[in-house]
Amino acid sequence: MVYVQRDAEGLLLRVESEPFEGMTDTLAVESEELESWLKTREEVHSRLASLKQTDLDLIRVLEDVVIVLVERGVISFTDLPEAARNKLDERALARAELEGLSSEINERLGKPQKH
Numbered sequence: 001m002v003y004v005q006r007d008a009e010g011l012l013l014r015v016e017s018e019p020f021e022g023m024t025d026t027l028a029v030e031s032e033e034l035e036s037w038l039k040t041r042e043e044v045h046s047r048l049a050s051l052k053q054t055d056l057d058l059i060r061v062l063e064d065v066v067i068v069l070v071e072r073g074v075i076s077f078t079d080l081p082e083a084a085r086n087k088l089d090e091r092a093l094a095r096a097e098l099e100g101l102s103s104e105i106n107e108r109l110g111k112p113q114k115h
Contacts, residue, residue: 001028002015002017003016003018003025004016004023004024005020005022005024012034012037015034
């Protein structure tokens with residue numbers, strides 16, 4: 001048996017293996033409702049993880065767009081808010097350090113450099 005909290009329409013909001021404050025019902029572990037809720041929850045977590053990855057990819061795209069706009073003189077780096085400039089500077093420094101480490105590792109391993 002699991003302990004659950006339902007909303008006003010009777011939909012599951014929370015499921016726990018132990019009683020908790022705010023619980024409104026119990027369910028058999030083998031119930032179809034619980035199985036469906038768990039599958040839906042897993043799918044939501046999977047889609048959120050996928051969305052988070054695309055967010056990370058999009059951040060890099062936006063960073064590249066800002067760099068191109070600055071290089072072409074469309075905007076000035078100082079036009080950006082200070083917080084944005086600081087974040088871009090931090091990321092540029094981190095990438096440069098990472099690239100330096102990568103080059104150093106490749107040199108030690110005798111691998112050709114990528115340009």
